[in-house]
Amino acid sequence: MLMNKQKHILLATMLTVVVALVLGGCSTKVANLSQEKIKLGYVGPLTGDLASIGNDEKRAIQLALTASGRTDIEVIFEDSHCNGQAGSNAAQKLVNVDQVQLIMGAGCSDATLAMLPIIQQGQVVLFSSLSTSPELTKVGGEYFFRNAPSDDKATEVLAKLIKNKKIALVSENNDFGQAFLNDLKVKLAEFDTTPVADEIFNTGTTDYKTILQKVKESKAEVLAVISNSPVSNGLVIKQAKELGLEMAYYGTDSIAGSEFSDTAQDAAEGVYAILVAANTADDRVNKLLQLYENTYLEGPASDAYTVLSYDRMNIVLKAIDAVGYDAEAIRNYLHTINYDGLAGYTSFDENGDSSILPLVLRFEDGELVPVQQ
Amino acid sequence: MFQVLVNGIIVGGIYALITIGFNLIYSAVRFYHLAYGAVGILGAYLTYQIQKFIFETQGGGLITGFLLGLLISSIVTGMLGILIWKFLYRPLRKNGASNVSMIVASFGLLIILQNLIGLIFGQSAKTIRLSEVTTQGYEFLSASITKNQILILIVTLVSVFVFELFLHRTKIGTAIRAVGQNSQLAAVVGVKTEKVIYITFFIASFLSVLASSLIALEISLKPTYGLMLILKVIVASIIGGIGSMRGALVGGLMLGVAENFGAYYFGSQWQDTVAFGLLVIFLLVRPQGLFKK
Secondary structure: OHHHHHHHHHHHHHHHHHHHHHHHHOOHHHHHHOOOOEEEEEEEOOOOOOHHHHHHHHHHHHHHHHHHOOOOEEEEEEEOOOOHHHHHHHHHHHHHHOOOOEEEEOOOHHHHHHHHHHHHHHOOEEEEOOOOOOHHHHHOOOOEEEOOOOHHHHHHHHHHHHOOOOEEEEEEOOHHHHHHHHHHHHHHHHOOOOOOEEEEEOOOOOOOHHHHHHHHHOOOOEEEEEOOOHHHHHHHHHHHHHOOOOOEEEEOHHHOOHHHHHHHHHHHOOOEEEEOOOOOOOHHHHHHHHHHHHHHOOOOOOHHHHHHHHHHHHHHHHHHHHHOOOHHHHHHHHOOOOEEEOOEEEOEOOOOEEOOOOEEEEEEOOEEEEOOO | OHHHHHHHHHHHHHHHHHHHHHHHHHHHHOOOOOOHHHHHHHHHHHHHHHHHHHHHHOOOOHHHHHHHHHHHHHHHHHHHHHHHHHHHHHHHHHOOOOHHHHHHHHHHHHHHHHHHHHHHHOOOOEOOOOOOOOOOOEEEOOEEEOHHHHHHHHHHHHHHHHHHHHHHHOHHHHHHHHHHHOHHHHHHOOOOHHHHHHHHHHHHHHHHHHHHHHHHHHHOEOOOHHHHHHHHHHHHHHHHOOOOHHHHHHHHHHHHHHHHHHHHHHOHHHHHHHHHHHHHHHHHHOOOOOOOO
16 A cells, blocks of 8 residues: 555656656757746845845846836846856856846856856856956956946046056956956056055955065055955054054945945045946936835945946846847847946947946045046 | 064964963863954944944044944854854764864854844945054164054063963862863762853853954954954964963964064965964974973
């Protein structure tokens, strides 16, 4: 009796597996025609040091989806842990198991770079609002897009600002930091400027006093902090002030948002940042930030990335509406758009880089305000 | 140069302070309680939350809030330490788990705690402050040192002194050491082993909150700091001699100073290489550490 029951269960399980395999084997194109939900992928830093920004991205996506009123779309969120290995795993799952046509992501650039071979092979669109490594312009391939500006543009702006000065560079030892650093040094060389100090720190470093001591000894007039960690930026600025370093401070886009200012607090005053910024003169931006706060009972860690991720979701929705949920059609469509979004007008060049440009901002009374150039 | 030494001593003081409690627990149970770092960080988050509550809604000062927060969270986290022993380590021990299993379990707990902290308090960094303005430190023989840093050094020195006396001059301290050396024999001669371990976990967890809250003044708080701290603690504790209070102080200071001179001469990206290089050298040359007989 018991044997029989076990046999039945075994048979039923096997049948289920076979049916699942057969159905799963059918291509997604077929799935699109049925009543199934459209599955989009997301890969970003949902845990770890940059989790606050990944969280912003996720929430912005959810807000945009809710605002669109579309219930036929589901986003599968995967964690990149900000590293290549996890990013690659997430891409494998989304492309091969969930069979998505489009992935929003990734961040950080390390993760995005690691995902490229998988999305290229699977012919899936990868659309990042967070990866700014210049490397991606070169190796992104035809399925890669981003509305976060390449650091190439940021280094150009920064080099023009600080040329011909005594410059100290403090950079993070990761793909982002080193690509930005090398690019900046090349751009500075064009102005015959060589940095007087060039210090590198490992990700997660919390004590910068000895690096800053070397910066102090170099008698630099300008300190540029190149790191995609808001906390590292904040700690460097705070400890520099405690050590009595008097110089102009420049930072990258990670300075935007509450995490940097919470860490640096009043030491943030006067710090310059080169970044794509949420234009708070635009009413739509303020509305979004307010909606975010009302929904999640706290403001975003980074206004800029919230806005970019929000724009991205809307661009994706627009694309799906226009050409359907098909990677190739979406790819072709994205090259034709000029989308009026919260971050400005977005269009894409042949490398998938967008028209969004970084700005120069300065901390005044705890707020980042655009600097007139 | 002198500034680099001062920087090393400050960071070393931080390492030493957190190593004391770790060594205390090791003295009683003889395994690495890796979740210790995350326990301390959890306590520091509580301190932060209480300080924020008092400062923002009750009109209290930052320092009052900090002290009150520190007191409450140290006691609460001390209790948590007891619970960790009672519901995780003790059942494992009873089932005859080896020290390796205990370490694996404590590592699991570390990860769980880190994620819980992220879930409860959010992933973004939190800063504990004692004043609303960042001030330049005091100039002292051409080196700069801030009030917070002086506070950390004083608390470290006092803690080392107190716990050294506690372990060697009090009945309960002797009992802790006895339980660590041979818990069955200690039980035979009338030491209440269980009670001693409870007390140890309470005191050590209490201390970890004190240390972590002070650290938060310097480097802010992130859920992932527990792992970073425990790695440094292990190095400091092996250099100094695991289980020794003086060892914690000297090990922590040596580590801090070595890291900072390493950063100064080779660049900061080699800081961890210097730290773990030091660990390897000690493991090869003097595995028992400086202060272990």
